[in-house]
Amino acid sequence: MKRNKNDYILNLTRDNTQLLLNKIWELPTERVEEAIVAKLPPQKTVLPRMKPVPKPRPLTKWQQFAKEKGIQKKKKNKLSWDEQLQKWVPLYGFKRAKAEKEKDWLLEVPGNVDPMEDQFAKKIEAKSEKIAKNELQRLRNIAKSTKS
Amino acid sequence: MSVMQRVVKATTRKGKKVLMKKEPQVIEGPKRALFFQGRKTSEKVRSLLKDLYDIKKPDASKLSRKNDITIFENAKPVEDFCKKHETPLFMMGSHSKKRPDNLVVGRMYNYALLDMIELYVESYEGLKEFAASKITLGTKPCLVFNGPQWDLSDELKQLKSIFIDFFHREYVENVRLQGIEHTISFNATPDGKILLRSYKVVLKKSGCRTPRIELEEIGPRVDFTLRRSKLPEEDLMREACRKPKELKVTKKKNISTDELGSTHGRIHIGKQDIHKLQTRKMKGLKKTAAERKAEKSKVRTVLVVNNDINTMKKKRG
Structure with a gap:
């Protein structure tokens, strides 16, 4: 060992690798795209993770409140009939802003405010x-x- | 309102993807490693870093400048480096009068230092000094730990864990038999040295199914001795080794397979109500028309009474 350290290690490693590969060759194999693969047993060595285990996202304040009160989300139709415009108006999105503009071409000034306010x-x-x-x-x- | 933390918000889709990738994942990919130098580095350690970087390559990055870091006194700059480069593993080379040819190997958990071990590079022969043909980039090596010392002292146990973490690349379910072409052997000797050797595996015909293995040394050939070390705190290590719930294998109850390969299941059925059981129908047990009528009207009156009670309750409350 002392004199021929490297050869000793080479032989020792060769024998150990041979043992390891003998075990791998004994494992069940299958053919995947022209290559023979061995199915490895589940991992035994416990290694630390890189980052903590992901946690479920906490509820938002509203979700928390709704859960406590038992409020459930109601499904609304995307389109609703507008009596004033006499047409179907979407709840949000495309064509909503235009419909709003058409509706509010005139705004009432409440009695108790400054009449010159915009x-x-x-x-x-x-x-x-x-x-x-x-x-x-x-x-x-x-x-x-x-x-x- | 309390002081708000700064929220990093992505402005582009690509930026959002990058941030999503940085969030904790259930299944983590291969651990990346960062190679860098300390204040001063000897030629020996510099080329060793380069060689180990070459072995680790697709999952590694290397910094080329000098850094004023004394890691055992203050690990903060290294933590910052590892956070910036998203690398949980690092290797730092340095050289000083007190500690010549120094190499620090360590790892991070959640961007904070988990453990590290300092090694003295006693002798070193690089990849270039071996004439043998090199291996393919990114192959998974066989790791061989020789010597009973690996399981005896705490430091060596930890070093073994670090080396496995460093070189095993990634957890896989399948391995291609012809793709095994690299062996790294770590030898702990009784006089306290750690000898790292790296070999190319040559598969030869042996006459039986398993091939005969020949090894060719490809380098690097390094002799280490242990210096200082920082072992992980037990709590932190336990926390870091926690397995996600999704990956835990739960035992399936009441399912068994017999020798023929068919599956048997045992299921639970609630208690049977004997009174509602449908027995054999007979003419003699049939209800007459008058009886049926009487039963129906009875039900109806009960319903009407119930309705009345409900309306009264509503009026009151």
Whole structure:
């Protein structure tokens, strides 16, 4: 061993590899695309994972609330009949904005507000605020899910 | 409202895909490795890093600059590197007066250092010094651990686990018999050395089904000795070795197979209600028309009474 270290290791490894391959050759084989493959037994060596086991995505705040209250999602039709326009209007998406514009060509000024205030601008702002609030809630839900 | 964490949001579809890929997966692919240098590196260790990088290749990346890192004092920069390159394995070479020809092998779990072992490269002969033809890129090697020492000390046990993690590439169900062409042997000697040898496998006819194996050394040939080590904390290691629920094999109950290969199942049937059992129909047991009428009206009156009660309840509440 001392004098001829490398040859000793070579022979030892050769014998051990031979033993290993003898075991592999004994395994059940099958033919896959012109090649003979052996089916390996399940892995025994326990190796650490790279990242933690994925967790199910936590419920959003609304989903949590709906679950507690037992609120179930109702299915709505995509199209609904609009009496005013006398045509089918989609719930959202293509042709919805146009229909909305056609409907709101005139807006009523409520009695208790400044008559010179632009009601159209007010409506647009209300909508953009609603969008911003929803975006904030969405981000809060994501932050909550990544923290835990 | 509490302080919000910054949420990384992808702006493009491709970016979204990249972020999705970085999320934890149930089945993880091959572990990638990162090779880099410390403050100063000797030629020996540099070429060893290059050779090991060549062996590990499709799942590896190599940095070429020097880095001011003393990993046993502060592992943070290495963690950052590994996070940036998405590599849970790393190998760092360095050279100093106190610790010449130094190689640190380690791994990460969830972007934090799990364990690492420092090795002294005593002697080294590179891939180039062996004339034998080389192996195909990306083949899965046979790993042979010689010597009883591998199961004796904690450090060597850990080193064995790291080496397996480093070189086994990927868990597979099938292996192509003709594709086995590389053996890496790790030998632990009684005097505390670890000898790494790498061989090309030549399959020769032996007359029986299993071929005779001849080995040809292709390098690298390295002799290591152990230096410092950082073993993993037990909790962290247990957490890292956890198997996902989806991959656990659950035992199927009440199903058995007999010698002929047919499957038998045992199923559970609820208790039978004897009173509702349909027995043989006979003319004598049939109800007469008058009896049937009486039964029907009885049911109807009960329903009407129930309805009345319900409406009264509604009015009240």
